[in-house]
Amino acid sequence: MVSRVESAAGTRRALLDAAATLLGEGGVEAVTLREVGARAGVSRGAPYRHFADKESLLTAIATEAWDRVGDEVSVLRASSELSAPEKLRTALTGLIAIGRQQPHLFRLMFTQPSGDPSAVVRAAGRSQDEFLAIVAELVGEKDARRYGALLMTSAHGVAGMEVSGHLTQEKWGTTAEQIVEMLVGMVAAQSVP
Numbered sequence: 001m002v003s004r005v006e007s008a009a010g011t012r013r014a015l016l017d018a019a020a021t022l023l024g025e026g027g028v029e030a031v032t033l034r035e036v037g038a039r040a041g042v043s044r045g046a047p048y049r050h051f052a053d054k055e056s057l058l059t060a061i062a063t064e065a066w067d068r069v070g071d072e073v074s075v076l077r078a079s080s081e082l083s084a085p086e087k088l089r090t091a092l093t094g095l096i097a098i099g100r101q102q103p104h105l106f107r108l109m110f111t112q113p114s115g116d117p118s119a120v121v122r123a124a125g126r127s128q129d130e131f132l133a134i135v136a137e138l139v140g141e142k143d144a145r146r147y148g149a150l151l152m153t154s155a156h157g158v159a160g161m162e163v164s165g166h167l168t169q170e171k172w173g174t175t176a177e178q179i180v181e182m183l184v185g186m187v188a189a190q191s192v193p
Helices: 004-026 033-040 046-050 054-078 084-101 103-109 118-139 141-163 176-188
Strands: none
Touching: 004 033, 004 046, 004 054, 004 103, 033 046, 033 054, 054 084, 054 103, 054 118, 084 103, 084 118, 084 141, 084 176, 103 141, 118 141, 118 176, 141 176
16 A cells, blocks of 8 residues: 555656656746646646645756756766766766757756755755866866866856757867867866876
């Protein structure tokens, strides 16, 4: 027999999954609590018992996305099989891959939620801390934030330009992967002994 808590958790998960699918299909505008409930196969009132409004639901989706990124970067950082430049390259290309494969989610992740942003800020902050630890392996603690900001803003820009069709081999004579290689090479050249 399924307990009430398990049932509520299952409903919440179904709502989040349905909302993520809608987001992927049509962006933030496609996500309505009514449509999320219909896609999840729950009663009309069920979404409102789990989320105060659409913004709360979108905040939960962004938080989960940042949690996944944080988990992936944490595993990457702890890897003893990869060098610091390889870890950095993998982290950056992983972020760009989200922009390529899930552009609506990518935009949501980098949008300040209008509701309670604390969960998103915590999740993104943990991801950032893991990323900065990788950067610090190359340039040291003192310069990690400065180089980390350069790398993150560059990856964000690369993903945005690529998704919008403005970053093409024909136009710029380079690819996202080549830009990442250049960035990693520039940072690795600043490596502390």
